[in-house]
Amino acid sequence: MGLPLYQKVIDTIVARIAAGELLPGGILPSEFQLAAEIGVSQGTARKALMMLEQHGIVRREQGRGTFVTARTPDSSLFNFFRLRRPDGTIIKPEVVSEEIRERPADAAEQTALHEHPDLVTEIRRVRSLDGVASAIETAVVPAALFPGLARRAPLPSALYILYQQGYSCIVLRAEETITAVTAGAAEAELLGLTPGSALLRVERVATDILGRVVERRHSLYRTDGLCYKVTLE
Amino acid sequence: MGLPLYQKVIDTIVARIAAGELLPGGILPSEFQLAAEIGVSQGTARKALMMLEQHGIVRREQGRGTFVTARTPDSSLFNFFRLRRPDGTIIKPEVVSEEIRERPADAAEQTALHEHPDLVTEIRRVRSLDGVASAIETAVVPAALFPGLARRAPLPSALYILYQQGYSCIVLRAEETITAVTAGAAEAELLGLTPGSALLRVERVATDILGRVVERRHSLYRTDGLCYKVTLE
Structure with a gap:
């Protein structure tokens, strides 16, 4: 019994934002790259990004990529x-x-x-x-x-x-x-x-x-x- | 100078909802049908539906259609x-x-x-x-x-x-x-x-x-x- 795998992806991204490695307005790695880095399937990476988007933490732009939400x-x-x-x-x-x-x-x-x-x-x-x-x-x-x-x-x-x-x-x-x-x-x-x-x-x-x-x-x-x-x- | 064409589509749909012709939870005509009925392009109908969705008036479900938001x-x-x-x-x-x-x-x-x-x-x-x-x-x-x-x-x-x-x-x-x-x-x-x-x-x-x-x-x-x-x- 562990955390669901997508939670691992979410935690990784959030930790990078909190550490200042990913800046507001900055672009995230692609689903493919995230999946490879963290060792999950691309579907799991996608699910994590969707959940982060629902919480307003990232913003996905069709054909451009996924960005950290800017909080000015x-x-x-x-x-x-x-x-x-x-x-x-x-x-x-x-x-x-x-x-x-x-x-x-x-x-x-x-x-x-x-x-x-x-x-x-x-x-x-x-x-x-x-x-x-x-x-x-x-x-x-x-x-x-x-x-x-x-x-x-x-x-x-x-x-x-x-x-x-x-x-x-x-x-x-x-x-x-x-x-x-x-x-x-x-x-x-x-x-x-x-x-x-x-x-x-x-x-x-x-x-x-x-x-x-x-x-x-x-x-x-x-x-x-x-x-x-x-x-x- | 008139209203933009998509506004005509929005007004038509909102008037039908207000009149009770379209009920909360009910399905809307397709983009194609709306465009034909109101006499606009399908792109204009699509834009109107996107704006109605942004206002929380309709909800679009991939592959199923567009529904009036239920307000229970x-x-x-x-x-x-x-x-x-x-x-x-x-x-x-x-x-x-x-x-x-x-x-x-x-x-x-x-x-x-x-x-x-x-x-x-x-x-x-x-x-x-x-x-x-x-x-x-x-x-x-x-x-x-x-x-x-x-x-x-x-x-x-x-x-x-x-x-x-x-x-x-x-x-x-x-x-x-x-x-x-x-x-x-x-x-x-x-x-x-x-x-x-x-x-x-x-x-x-x-x-x-x-x-x-x-x-x-x-x-x-x-x-x-x-x-x-x-x-x-």
Whole structure:
């Protein structure tokens, strides 16, 4: 009883992408070459490529070959950043303060994150929109997976680009859980609100190309100047 | 300058689906037949089918033909109903009260809805989860597009199935705008909360297969027992 053979092909390709040997936009070996290299049938290689395509990891172009899906800074922002102005235009609230610290993982973090880390790095940032403090975001990652994060401060606005370029960690998927909460005293002060004001709370769990849960994030937003947009179809 | 020819094919097929002549799951005429019927080239018919497939309206199966995408009650609920328990399981809060009335459209409704209606039908429902009133949903549709809605009361829990089966109106797409608000006195009373409690507000604009904006809906949810889930990828 082992893994199905196509899984071996998938793992090989994903490992090469994660290692930076195959770059976004780069071409993959042909089905024939992959089959020969990995020691599987060409049909098995084809099946693996089809599954990678279904997951959006590669793109097959008729008569040209198979390419690693390009995930540019813009597409990352577009895919993972759902805040909009009330009129629907995209906004990028500016980071106005940032605190990065290593600390012991709490029980929930240890359970959820990849390899059940004892130590996590917490990145806490306040974002501002048109000069109004509007968001408090707290991202928590396994310290061992992202060594030296604190030394890279100030971090770029879009962390996933840093994860990819600095650590070959490609975030492909996030689950968000949205609720409404009232602001406590500390949050209200940071956001310039009366305690008890309504805030949108977004909890995110992000998974990378290797299927590892690499980040938990919770964010609080005041929604007088922004909203969260979703398209269902 | 007219519409491109493939648009003529798309409009013909969509009109037949909307009229109920082509049913969900049913097979379409072949490219050859479509081309002959509508008076276009087979290449044009093929292009139209490819575009309909991209929009998820038809599904092409190699060697079998092209089929109207089935939108079953379950897939509708799954696609358009993002409420979950905090543990992620799907919930279907039960309708506990329903008021349906025709009234004049307000300015925003007249602007947004199909054919700028003077008269709209408003469906206001309270939903309950585990015996706790948890949601106030208000759907507004053009009265002329859905004649006799009030006489069909009580309406099914999933309105889009009624729109489809009773009015051949197939909702394909919705845009949701999510904010956090505090409960006013009336809302607090309906939901058994203290005024000032935080509520999730979801505004939805729904578009049907013909590209018509057929419904505006705003919903208020208490999020102590439920949450709104989104997957980003």
